[in-house]
Amino acid sequence: MEEKISFSLNGKKTVITTDPNQTLLWVLRNQLGLTGTKFGCGNGFCGACTVLIDKEPTRSCMTAVSDIAGKEVITIEGLARGTRLHPVQQAFVDHDALQCGYCTPGMIMTATGLLLKNPSPTRGEIIDGLEENLCRCGAHTRILDAVETAAKVMKGGK
């Protein structure tokens, strides 16, 4: 029943042997110990489970693990370089853009994916990009501010 799946995980070539009829979300969390990717709804509506697959923000709860063979997966754990936070992460800290912190990894991954495609988004484009990610604490304004700041920092080549 189990299969070998090879892919790139946070920049490292990875081979896992696993039941292929699982979602990427639970393989990341339960088999690979990458619990920064959260379960929020299991139906793709909330975005807490967002990871980058080939640079595209993707709901890991809606992705079969067998579909990632040969692809490049980046999770929240793969953003920082050692102790140096990724500019999007740093901007979330600087803007205090979180409360309970549960939706935060999904927000950061979605925002990172957005900035990869569109390094100079308008406020409206940031809103559109994050619209399908849910936050219940109401940190929205600060999240938008954080993504604007991150965009500026990343363009500055820092």
Next chain:
Amino acid sequence: MEDKNNKIKLSPVSEEKPGMKRRNFLKVLGGGIFIFFQPWNAFDVLGLTAEQARRSLPTDYNAFLQIAGDGTINCFTGKIEMGQGAITSLPQMMADELNVPLESVKIVLGDTDLCPWDAGTWGSQTIQTFGPAMRSALAEARGVLLDMASQKLGVPASQLEVRDGVVIDTKNPGKKISYAQLAKGQKLEKYLDVKPPVEDHTKFTYVGKPYKHVDAKIKVTGEAKFTGDLKLPGMVFARILRPPSHGATMKSVDISGAEQVQGTQVVRDGDFVAVLHENRDRADEAVAKIKAEFTFNELKVNDKTLFDRMVGADSRINVVRTTGDLEAGARESDRIFESEFHDPYDAHAPIETHSALAQLEGDKMTVWASTQSPFGLQDSLVRELGFPREKVRVITPFVGGGFGGKSAAQQGIEAAKLANMIKKPVMVVWSREEEFFYDTFHPAGVIRIRSGMDKSGLIKLWDYNIYYSGTRGSDTIYDVPNATTTTHQQNMDAIQIHPFGTGAWRAPNNNTNTFARESQIDIMASAAGTDPLEFRLKNLKDEKMIACWKAVADKFGYVPAKTPSGRGIGLACGTDAGSWVAFIAEVKVDTKTGQVKVVRVVCSQDMGLCVNPQGALIQMEGCITMGMGYALTEEIEFEGGDIKTRGFDSFEIPRFSWVPKMDCIILDRQDQAPKGGGEPAIIGIGAVIANAIHDATGARLYRMPFTAARVLEAIKMV
């Protein structure tokens, strides 16, 4: 680079040995100076659920401080962190009272073995109730330390001063001794009964200054552990068979389909049927393959017929407060206004669903749970599983949003029950459907108001009736000579009203009451042909409320006008958790579709001493944003016990595109006692939007939420 002050014990690999007895923590924690204190008071007790209140309160001291041998100041409390920022604001208070650097302060939250009893984290009580008690204990601790230093240095205590954790002789600054030196090797326990005066606010170093979330860094890297992130060797995921509706009972069950999913274990105890699998997706698959038949015995009521049922029911009537005489009030009134306001059930919908991990080691059960009440869950485990209290430990990792909905912790009992049955660690993470189905909803309710004013626009009559929701926020606020508040509640002999569980939802029931009261005030102001702010100020005597109005009107740049003015500007005010709040909002209404866009919200808040202005500001922004949901879209549709709204596809919460321009003002009240800040700014959002819609269109909304269809309907009635 690790922040020293945000290391909370979150790892499932506990440093303590299994079966450690309560109070043995003193041994575990080593030496030092311990100050025990009692943060709960009568107000806290009111916040208890009926079930918990039946338990007599312990006489034990329910929080303590430790000044450890290395100079670290630890505070152990049963409070939890769910995003409200207690782990940032409590250490600020500690550092100030003891004159130590913020980095040397640590807080240990929500562990029933390490922390003394606490009712739970709700009602904006952490800073308000717990804070002053903790500060008194800290002042006591400082006194003890100064006495010890006085003896060691041979200098009178009055001549000593503390700087950054070092006691210094003011006359001879070379003579000094640190807290660490004083505490080293000590085993001193002090029990605090009297409340010493607290520090002069002008001497605060940390309190009153803005501090960002100390847990932000570990939350942006994914490092912070929530309950569902924990893993133990041999752990399995559970999915539990659920009835299709509340009130349904199982007639028959066929588990053969589930057993065919390889690696699945199925367990049954009466109607409790669960599947267990080492992979979560497989557990999901297996539980879906169980075939069960149910007998339905539901209430004949739905989200449309509910309100008529409430006002028509044989209710238990209770006058909560009364002043003057309603008949006299009616006689003194030139015009009388009668309105009925409706508020439906609303879900908490935290993004983290209820989660729990349970492990049985020998005869000791440990449960990690996303709960607002670790001690409440411990009680339930003792009661439902028959474990002795000392054999049940509850640990609360970071909680992914609560809003009142995690006061109940059914999932913790389920995980423990299963761990006890199969003798393996069991993880229960509710699906989103389960989260909606078992939510302890914000209760639906009806408010009927009969009010009257004289020719000069003074309110003379206020007859306020609450049907099946609660009284929080029902204070008249305005200076009315003849006013009565009456509740109509469940009469145990009569028909049951709520078909499923209800409970506290951020500022419980205050949203309903403020919506009704402030809409009614607006109706009267409009009828009087007076600017709604002028009308309010004319009828208000409460100085703090008036100060909030002045601050909010100034910030908004409010220009008086009769309502409806066509501008789409609404007003509302209220009180909650000891704080005062006033709101002005501006909306745009698409009169073709009924769609409402909130453009701007300004909110002023008097919360007494504000410990962390940054944290308080974030709470206010969160309240305003979250409040737009209950005002515009959120409601639970149901038919009998069947919850129809079970996902984020049908339950729409505020999104990025909704967010208005927000200005939040915290009034400077450094000399006053701190009040609640986690909830007040949500209470007026329904009211202020309803009044703004009226101001824009002349349409009056009597039922929340103001969906496009309801707004269109109301516009047609104008």
